[in-house]
Amino acid sequence: MRYTAKVYVSDVMDQIVVSGYVVDCDPLSSPDHEATEFTYQMPGWGLNDPLEWLKTALGMWVLNTSHPSAVKAD
Numbered sequence: 001m002r003y004t005a006k007v008y009v010s011d012v013m014d015q016i017v018v019s020g021y022v023v024d025c026d027p028l029s030s031p032d033h034e035a036t037e038f039t040y041q042m043p044g045w046g047l048n049d050p051l052e053w054l055k056t057a058l059g060m061w062v063l064n065t066s067h068p069s070a071v072k073a074d
Contacts, residue, residue: 001026009057016044018061040065 007020019039027033040061047053 001029007058009054011044011053014044015041016057016060017041018057038065 002025003022004025005020005022007018010017017039021035021037023033023035025033042060047056
């Protein structure tokens with residue numbers, strides 16, 4: 001199996017949106033290379049440092065999506 005992912009993080013008004021997709025690129029396990037898309041939205045917090053903003057957004061996304069109730073099965 002070989003996965004490729006693209007993650008987008010956006011500051012939209014007073015919300016942070018983390019979205020993207022994951023593709024299984026292995027022709028044996030996924031010959032159609034179907035993508036799994038995701039979106040997560042949370043309130044913004046007004047950080048001025050770009051790297052700190054990104055680190056915080058990705059960290060909050062990981063913490064909130066690692067809870068079993070947040071995982072969406074296809």
